[in-house]
Amino acid sequence: MKNIIRIEKLRITEKSKVVTVVFVLILIFAPYLFPGHNTYLLALSLVMAIFAMSFNLLFRYLGLLSFGQAAYFGTAAYVVVLLYHHLGIDSMPILFLTAVAVATALAASFGYICVKYTEFYFAILTLAIGELLYFLAIKLKWLTNGTDGLGITYLPLLWTNTLNTVVYYYLVLIVFLISVLFLWRLTHSPFGLIIQTIRDNPTRIESIGVKIRRYQWITFIIAGVYAGVAGALVVPLYGHIVPDILRWHVSGEAIFMCLLGGYTSFLGPIIGALIYTFIKDHLIAELIYWQLVLGIIIVFFALMFREGIVGLVRRGVRGVP
C-alpha cells in the first residue's frame, strides 16, 4: 500500500458543509422525491453503503484488502432469519441486536487469526472463511434449509410492517446516518490517525510502541459490526436469505462500490453504493448480457478512474469530503 494515491487532508471547507447538508436533506425527503420502487432501491443502496463502509474502513484506513466481509454480512442476515424461524422471535430490536452481536463475535474470533497476515494472504484467508461459511450454510440443512434458504416476508415495525417501504426506509436512514457519524468520528479520532500510520509504515510506528495487532484487530471488529448491521438490515429488503449471501461475489460488490465512488474520499463508498445499486438494477432489467456491460464498466474504472466518481467531482468542485 506504499504509493497510495493522493489523499487530501479531509479539510472541512465551507462548501463541503453545504454539500453534506444538502445530501442529508435529499435523503430525508427521498421517499417523496423518488416514490415507489425507487424508495426500495434507495433503502437497499443505503444498506449496501453501510456494507461498503465496512470494507473501506479496513482498506482505506488500515490498508488491508478483505475479500470476506460477506461472511459477517451473511451471518447477521442468517441469525435474523434463524431466530425468526426456529424461535419465532419477530421483534426487530432483539433480532437486529443479536444478529450484530453474533457477527461481531465472529469477526473478533476470525479477525484474531486474519490480522496476522497482510496483502494477498489476508485477502485469500478472508475469502476462504467466507466460502467455508457458505458451504456450512449448505450443509446444515436442518438448520438453514440449505440452498432453498429461509425467508421473512415482513416483520412488524412500529404501527405497520417492513413491507411498508417508506417507513422501513426511514429506519434504514436513521441507522445509516448514525453509522456515517460514527465512522466520521472514528476516522478523525486519535485511533483513526494511528491506524493510518500502521497502513503507511508499520515498522516505524511499531518501533514507537504501537501494538499493531491490537489496533488491526479492533478495526477488524468494528468493520465486522458494520457488516453485521448491514446484514441485519438487508433481511426485510431481500425477504429470502440463501447461502449465496455469504459468497465472495457479495464481498466483490462491496469492493466495486468503494472503487466506483472513489475509496480515498469519505463519501466514496456511499456514492458508489447508490450508483452501483441503480446501475445493476436497470442493467439486469434491460438486457440478458448484463455481465458483459458490468465487466466493461469495471475494467474501465480499474484503468481510468483511480479516484472514482467522487474524485472526478472533486476535480470540478473543490471541497467534496
Add this chain to the structure above:
Amino acid sequence: MLAYILNGIFFASILFLISAGLALTFGAMRILNIAHGSFFALGAYLGGTFVILVADTGVPVYMYLALLIPAVIVGIIGLGLEVSLFRPIYEREHVYQLLLTFGLVLIFEDIFRLIWGTTSYTAPQPYAYLGTIKILGFEYPIYAFLVIGTGLLALIFLTYLLGKTKTGKIIRVVTENRFMAASLGVNTKKVFSLVFLIGAVLAGLGGSITIPMLVALPGLAVEMVILAFAVIIVSGLKSIPGVFLTSLIMGILRSFGVVFFPELVLFIIYLVVIIVFIFRPRGLFG
C-alpha cells in the same frame, strides 16, 4: 484402493495444470489474476470446438493435435490482454489489478455464453476413442493417463525452464525481488509478458486437455481459479515442484475423502487452506 490413488492423481494433475500457471504469474508479478480461470475455461471451450471440427475427419490423431491448438490461442489472447490492460497498472495498488481481472472474468463469462451458449459444452470423442483398460479388476479410462501425463510434462517443462535455462533464472530473480531485478537492468516488462504468456498457455492447455472428461459450463472459470488460489496458498510460492506436491496431496486427500469422510468433501480444500494458515503461514513448501 489403487483406484482411489489413481483418481487422486487424475484430479491432482488438473489442479496442477490450473495452479502452475497462476503460481508463476502470481509469484513473479504479484498479481491476483482471477481471469486465469477464464483462460482455463476458454481453453476448454476452444478445445471442444476444435475436436468437434476435426472429429468427423475420422483420423483419430488429429483429435489429439486439435487439443493443443487452444493452448496457443489462449496464450496469444493472454499476451494481448497483458500488454494492453495489465501493463499500465503494474505500479498501482493490487486492488486495481484484482478489479481489472474481476471485470475480465465477467466479460469472458458472457462471451462464452454468446458463442457457446449455456448448455454444458463438451467433446467426448478423444476420451471415448481411447476406451478403458482393466487394472487389478477395475476398469479405468486410458484418457485419464493422458491427462496425468500432460500434468507431468508441464511439471518437467517448468522445472527445466526455471532451473536450467537463462530466462528461467531471470524469472526467478524477478520473483524474488522485481525492484532489485529492475535495478540490475532486467527488462521486467518483457519478463512479465513472458511469464503471463506461459501462464495463459498452461491454463489453456489445462482447459483443453480436460474438456473431453469434463464439461464447460458458466461459472467454470471462477470455480477453477478458487481451487488454484487454494493450492498456491497452501504450497507457499517458493517452488513449482512444491505446487505439484500440494496438488497431489489435495487430490489424494479429496479422493479418499469421498470414502472416509464424505460429509467433509465439500469443505476439504477450504479447511486445508485455513489449517495451513494457522499452523504454517509460509505454506507447506514456503
Add this chain to the structure above:
Amino acid sequence: MSEVKTGRRTALKYIATGVICGAVAGVGGYLAAPKKVEVVEKPVEKVVYKPPPKRPIPKEPIKIGVMAWATGPYGFFLGQGIPSAEILAEEINAAGGILGRKVEIISIDHPSVDVCVREYKRLVTEEKVDLIFETGGSGFGLAIAPLAEEMKTLTFHGDVWTVELFLKKVPKPKYNFRIAQPDSQSAIAIVLSIKKYYPDVSTVAIISPDYAWGRDQSAMQQEALDALIPGTKVVLDLYPAVGEKDYTSYITKINDIKPDVTIVNLFAGDFIVFNKQALGMGFYKNTKPAITALNSDVPMLTKEEVPEGVLAHCAHYWFLWPPHERYPINGEHVKKFIAKTGKYLTYNPQNAYVTIMGYKIAVERAYEKLGEYPTTEQIIEELEGMGFNALAGHGFFRPEDHQWTSRQFMGLTKHVPEYDCPIIEPITVIDPAESLPPPGMSAKDWIMTWKK
C-alpha cells in the same frame, strides 16, 4: 472548555441538524405516511343500490412477467420458458389477443435470489404486470411465494419442486399456482418405474447433488422404496458437490459394492460429467442405473453420452408425448420452438403453455360468466379446478392447493435417427392419480393409506 475553533465542530453541528430534521421528518412521515385512518361515520342517508358500472375490457396490453435464471449453469433448461412464452404471445396476438387485449412478455434474467425478489417487486409496482411466471428453482420460488400473497399478484411457479412450498411456506395458496410437480410425486414415479423394470431389486445405491433438492429427493425416494418395494436396502447414499468435476472416486465406490440399481439424481452438467466418467469406468456393467432427473437433460444429451437401454424417468413433460400427429397442440409448439431456438424442449415450455393458455382460458370464461372484465380474484376462482389441454395432455389445477396435475414418464432410452438426442421408447405414462399425493399430504402418509 475553551472554544475549539476549527471547521470540524461546525460540520458536526450541520450533521447533527441533519439527523434532527431526519427525526422531525420521520415524525412528519409518521403523520403523512398512508396508514389505516378510521373513517368518521357520517350519518347514513337512504342510498338507492345501483349496480356497479359494467367493468369494460381495459385497452392497455396484458403484461406477463417471465422470470428465469437463464444465465446460470442450468440456464439452458431453466431459460426455455422465455422463448415458449414469446411464441405463445405471438400466437395469441395474431388471433386477436385475449378479449382484444394484446399480450406483452417482459422477460427478466435473475442471477440470484435477492435480484429475483427486487425484480419481482419492480414488475408488480412499476410495470404493473397482470401475472408472473417464474422458473428459477426452489430458492427463488420460496422467496416470491409469500410476496405474491402479500402483493396480490397471480404467480405461476415452473420449477419449484420442494414439497415445502405449499405445505409449510404458503399453506393456503391464493395467488400462487404451481405447475412443477412436488418432490413426492417424482419420488413415487421413480420407484414405480424401478418396480416395473427391475421387480427383483434388493440393493439400491443413490447418488444425488449435495443441495436441498438432492437431499429431499433422496430422502423421499428411500421412503417410497420402503413402502412400494419392501425388502430393498439402500446400501449407498452419496452426495457429491454441485458442479463436481471429478466423480471417479464416487464411481469406484459404487463399482466396488455393485448394487442392483443405482438411482442417479444428478442432472444437467453434473450428470454429463458423471456419466462420461462412469462410461469410462464400466459403471453400466456393474449396476443398472435409474436416471431420474433426465427430464431436464434428455433433449440436451447426445447419443454418445447416454447408451441405449438405460431406465430414464422424465418429469411432467416429454416433448414427444402425446405424439405430435394425434395431438397438434404439442406438435405445433415443438416445431415452432425448435425453429426458434434450434434446441429440443425440456419441461419449461409446458409450464409456459399452462401459465399463458390457462390464464387466457380463465379470463375468457370468467368474462362470459360475469359479463364484465374479471378481477384477479375472479380469474383465480375460474382457474381453481379448471382443466384444459396443455402440451403434456389434459390436466387441471387442484382447487385446494393450486397444484397442476402433471404426468410422469418412464422407459428405456433408445437411439433413433430422427432425433440427435436419445429418446424414451416405449414410453410408460404414470398418471397423477397413481403418483400425485392428495393436497396437504406427504408421500409417506399417502403410501401408508395404500397398504390397508
Add this chain to the structure above:
Amino acid sequence: MVLLSLEKVKKSFGEIHAIDDVNLEIDKGLISIIGPNGAGKTTLVNVISGTLFPDEGKIMFERREITKKPMTERVKMGIARSYQLVQLFGNLTVYDNIRACCILRKNLGMKLLSSVKKFKSVSEECEEICERFLLSDKKDMLARDLPHGDKKLLDVAIAYALRPKILLLDEPTSGLSVYERNRVMDIITSTVKKDGITTVIVEHDMDIVFNYSDRIIVMHEGKIIADGKPEEVEKLSLVKSLVMGG
C-alpha cells in the same frame, strides 16, 4: 550520573565483527560518530536503539539494563532514533506525522470517538515542533511530497516528538546539498541544545562533524579508535589518514 553506558558490547554478522568489544559512556551534549563505511557506526545505533540485540556485553541506560529490552520499551524509557533511509507516514500530512507521535506519547491511541482536534495539548505541541523544525509552512503537505531536506527534518521531528532523553540520528544529512546540510544541522543542533537532549549523530561529512559536535568518536572495523573533543581528535594522525582521506 552517566546516561548511557556500553560494556564489552560485541555484535557480528557471520564473520564480520560489526562491533568488536566496545566500551562507551554517553552523557550530555552532541556526540558525533564518524568512521569509514562498515566501521560499525549504524550497527552501534541499532544496538542502542533496540533494532538489534548485541551478541555479548551489557547496555545500561539510567542505571537500568536494557540489553535485551525490545525497542518499544526503550522508546518509553526515552531512547528515540531517526533512520538513514527516511521512514515517514507518506500518505499523511506533516502535521499528522508529528501528531501521531504526540498522541502515542500521551497514550491516547485508543481514543475511538473523541475528535483528534479536541486534545488541545497535542495540537499545541505539534504547532511548537513544526515551528522548531521550520516545517510550519509545509504543515498540510503530504509527507511523501516534501523535498528531501524537509523529509530528513520530519524524520528527526518524529523522533523528537517522543520527548526522548537521548536522540540517535543516523546520517541526518545524507543525500543533501551542502547548503541543505548546514540548514538541517543548524535546525537540529539549535533544537537539541535548547532542550539539552543528549544526541548521538552518525555522520560522514567532516565539516559538519567538527563544526557542530561537542565530542567526536571515531570508529574503525568495529572498534573505537578515538574519543574526545573535536580539536583533540583532529590532530590525531591515525584519524586524519583514515577518515579524512589523507
